[in-house]
Amino acid sequence: MNPLTSPLLTDLYQLTMLQAYFAHRMQDTAVFEFFVRKLPPTRNFMFAAGLEQVLDFLEQLRFDDDDLAWIAQHGQFRKNFVEQLRGLRFTGDVYAMREGTLFFPNEPILRVVAPMPQAQLVESRLINLVHFETTIASKAARSVLAAPDKLLVDFGLRRAHGAEAGLLAARASYIAGFSGTATVLAGSMFHIPLFGTMAHSFVEAHDDEASAFVDFATVFPDSTIFLIDTYDTEAAARKVVALAPQLQQAGIAIRGVRLDSGDLAAHARNVRSIFDQAGLTNATIFASGNLDEYRLRDLLAAGAPIDGFGIGTSLVTSSDAPFLDAVYKLQEYAGRPRRKRSPGKATWPGRKQVYRHYSDQGLLDHDVVTLEDDVQAGTPLLQPVMLGGKRLQAPPSLDALRAHAKRELATLPRDLRALDGDVEPYRVEIAPALRELAARLDKQRREPGTAE
Amino acid sequence: MNPLTSPLLTDLYQLTMLQAYFAHRMQDTAVFEFFVRKLPPTRNFMFAAGLEQVLDFLEQLRFDDDDLAWIAQHGQFRKNFVEQLRGLRFTGDVYAMREGTLFFPNEPILRVVAPMPQAQLVESRLINLVHFETTIASKAARSVLAAPDKLLVDFGLRRAHGAEAGLLAARASYIAGFSGTATVLAGSMFHIPLFGTMAHSFVEAHDDEASAFVDFATVFPDSTIFLIDTYDTEAAARKVVALAPQLQQAGIAIRGVRLDSGDLAAHARNVRSIFDQAGLTNATIFASGNLDEYRLRDLLAAGAPIDGFGIGTSLVTSSDAPFLDAVYKLQEYAGRPRRKRSPGKATWPGRKQVYRHYSDQGLLDHDVVTLEDDVQAGTPLLQPVMLGGKRLQAPPSLDALRAHAKRELATLPRDLRALDGDVEPYRVEIAPALRELAARLDKQRREPGTAE
Numbered sequence: 035m036n037p038l039t040s041p042l043l044t045d046l047y048q049l050t051m052l053q054a055y056f057a058h059r060m061q062d063t064a065v066f067e068f069f070v071r072k073l074p075p076t077r078n079f080m081f082a083a084g085l086e087q088v089l090d091f092l093e094q095l096r097f098d099d100d101d102l103a104w105i106a107q108h109g110q111f112r113k114n115f116v117e118q119l120r121g122l123r124f125t126g127d128v129y130a131m132r133e134g135t136l137f138f139p140n141e142p143i144l145r146v147v148a149p150m151p152q153a154q155l156v157e158s159r160l161i162n163l164v165h166f167e168t169t170i171a172s173k174a175a176r177s178v179l180a181a182p183d184k185l186l187v188d189f190g191l192r193r194a195h196g197a198e199a200g201l202l203a204a205r206a207s208y209i210a211g212f213s214g215t216a217t218v219l220a221g222s223m224f225h226i227p228l229f230g231t232m233a234h235s236f237v238e239a240h241d242d243e244a245s246a247f248v249d250f251a252t253v254f255p256d257s258t259i260f261l262i263d264t265y266d267t268e269a270a271a272r273k274v275v276a277l278a279p280q281l282q283q284a285g286i287a288i289r290g291v292r293l294d295s296g297d298l299a300a301h302a303r304n305v306r307s308i309f310d311q312a313g314l315t316n317a318t319i320f321a322s323g324n325l326d327e328y329r330l331r332d333l334l335a336a337g338a339p340i341d342g343f344g345i346g347t348s349l350v351t352s353s354d355a356p357f358l359d360a361v362y363k364l365q366e367y368a369g370r371p372r373r374k375r376s377p378g379k380a381t382w383p384g385r386k387q388v389y390r391h392y393s394d395q396g397l398l399d400h401d402v403v404t405l406e407d408d409v410q411a412g413t414p415l416l417q418p419v420m421l422g423g424k425r426l427q428a429p430p431s432l433d434a435l436r437a438h439a440k441r442e443l444a445t446l447p448r449d450l451r452a453l454d455g456d457v458e459p460y461r462v463e464i465a466p467a468l469r470e471l472a473a474r475l476d477k478q479r480r481e482p483g484t485a486e
Numbered sequence: 487m488n489p490l491t492s493p494l495l496t497d498l499y500q501l502t503m504l505q506a507y508f509a510h511r512m513q514d515t516a517v518f519e520f521f522v523r524k525l526p527p528t529r530n531f532m533f534a535a536g537l538e539q540v541l542d543f544l545e546q547l548r549f550d551d552d553d554l555a556w557i558a559q560h561g562q563f564r565k566n567f568v569e570q571l572r573g574l575r576f577t578g579d580v581y582a583m584r585e586g587t588l589f590f591p592n593e594p595i596l597r598v599v600a601p602m603p604q605a606q607l608v609e610s611r612l613i614n615l616v617h618f619e620t621t622i623a624s625k626a627a628r629s630v631l632a633a634p635d636k637l638l639v640d641f642g643l644r645r646a647h648g649a650e651a652g653l654l655a656a657r658a659s660y661i662a663g664f665s666g667t668a669t670v671l672a673g674s675m676f677h678i679p680l681f682g683t684m685a686h687s688f689v690e691a692h693d694d695e696a697s698a699f700v701d702f703a704t705v706f707p708d709s710t711i712f713l714i715d716t717y718d719t720e721a722a723a724r725k726v727v728a729l730a731p732q733l734q735q736a737g738i739a740i741r742g743v744r745l746d747s748g749d750l751a752a753h754a755r756n757v758r759s760i761f762d763q764a765g766l767t768n769a770t771i772f773a774s775g776n777l778d779e780y781r782l783r784d785l786l787a788a789g790a791p792i793d794g795f796g797i798g799t800s801l802v803t804s805s806d807a808p809f810l811d812a813v814y815k816l817q818e819y820a821g822r823p824r825r826k827r828s829p830g831k832a833t834w835p836g837r838k839q840v841y842r843h844y845s846d847q848g849l850l851d852h853d854v855v856t857l858e859d860d861v862q863a864g865t866p867l868l869q870p871v872m873l874g875g876k877r878l879q880a881p882p883s884l885d886a887l888r889a890h891a892k893r894e895l896a897t898l899p900r901d902l903r904a905l906d907g908d909v910e911p912y913r914v915e916i917a918p919a920l921r922e923l924a925a926r927l928d929k930q931r932r933e934p935g936t937a938e
Binding site for chain 2: 035036037038040042043044045046047048049050051053054055057058060064066104108110150154157158159161162163165166169189191192193194195196197198199200201202203216217218219221222223228229230231232233234235236238239249250252253254257263264265266294295296347350351352353356357358360363364367368372373374375376377378379479
């Protein structure tokens, strides 16, 4: 069994809701939208991601015999409900922003239009996928902004929250502009370029460091990057210099070194100088070890001669903002707009569209959120991607999404590029048509007998 | 394909290291240990978790034809290496602390003893599993300490970092003392009790709230818990009271209500009072919505009459400390202890054991970390769990692990139970035998010609 595609990857209350919907024949069309209510303090924008995983999930949705047997024996569910689940498929429509599109609070990035039981059942997994990839793409973009011309590699699998987090973090960060990942399975599943050097344990397993370097280089003559911080970084750099003639004679080119601890700026300068004096001017310096976008910015501001960075834990856990206030809310049922009014959690009702407006320089100026049928000027960001349960197009390549994300980042005004918060938030207008609908619904609800 | 069991769930450098180890016939026995270097500021202790997932992974480890074909075409690997991988199985030994055991920085909780290529290859996934479950069990224990007599339910799937995070968070929090989870697949995979109520969308899809309550209750007459915050919490509580006679006549017992927004303490008091005046004294009040251990503590300190809590995002992302400084380090190779000396990342060499000492009251007093062959008084915490690639025992039930964790929590001294940091850290002594070995290794390394 592959748990990642199981229809039981949902909350119990989705199944109880489904039994109630079936029992009461509430199978009219429901419209749910996914959006983020507000930004974490250190974020000025978000990058939409995770759509293709959602479409895969919707296309594959079905209960097999084992799933149904488990539900039947659970005790809370009726026999005829279990049989209704057997035939359940996702037959609805999905509208979404393209992955790698910048977005802001209160803007729907994905809309599901489907018979109520289908639209309800998929809530948990849909949020699970889009929330996580969006969180990571948004985090990764910050390193791309901090070090736009450097090689950036995801090193995070080991401290990602489980296997799927490692795989999807590799995907999301690649879309956002990372150069690749160290996670082999992400390379094989998503065709993301793979990067890797050598391990401390390899050095330690040798009785001396120079032998470890030689043993590594002879096996990988074309991709020799030495890890040089196991004992003493500068001493190891000198060992590399001493080995260089012997390696070059054997046809081995020293591509570079990796630093993983200590004062990276100081070590990088020392190593650069040791290498340059020895004529190893082409050998690159790659740094890793508790890095994040702030350290990248500081290292580059300090002029550290570092060519690339491996970023792990802070990226894949989005450690400064490990979640977004992301939700998937009912906006319409049976042709009527719906609105939740819980304090601090009220929603804008109806099917919505987001229109983007640019400055003369092609930078983001402001967005307008309005009802789908309130057609406006500006670039509409939500497009149909699935109709009747079928994708409208084959999944785009990650490289196409990455190119789109790169164009999107180029539209970010200077203020929003800051790593620290405290900037004027991007302007997202709620159009009059949407405000009027919300007010009308509230009024109906305050006058019992009209709607309630 | 089930990605969660793939041997490609590793970092590229593990495969490059393996090719080098095979090429140089470095297949002697390696000893790696997993430990946490230091605690996050808000943690005073950790709960070991994830061992059974690691043992599953080690037992199942093998490269199938598709994996090998992918490696062969990648370009960095030799044909004979790919054939060597075909035969690779995990044939080593594992020593570990039982899941649900309290532990502290610098204490190994898991040791792998295996031929070097095997022990190296599994590093990424082993850390990925143990790090995450330990992070979550340690976080969950704090809610258990804050609300020891309340029903605590994991509500986190939707904002967990991918599917596996949702599943393993349910498992880890159950071990730590939670009552159950809302995640259906975690219930079916791990036999964790499932909890669920109703959704806002169900209420909103009805034209009035009372009809939604009736529709829900008639389908679930034995497990009727109403969600009452969609529009106005107290008004909804009064609707429940008004419906009670009609429901009771139909044989439906109102088990309780859930509050999900607003001032939970005030709403709980109001609802309790409305229910008690109406004779619904048995109806329980369950709360959810952006909860964590601090809010639990404050709600209970304020005397809020809440019987249970659903805890989601903060739990499954361990939002205040989304990662631990957890590593898996080479401690011995080919019979010789090894030590990494990178600044801030130096390790204690050799195969180690942790001895625990208790006060006369049965509370934790201090631990001693020493070499395995330096047998001491106290309770040794690491035990063999796998020998020659085979588990020594069938996996324990989660209920057995949960009972163990509960006994462990009872040994926590008062100071370490505090939710805030700033307490005197628990005493972990490094035994003289271990210090002497580390000093001897450093000395050898400083005198070139002796070891290097």
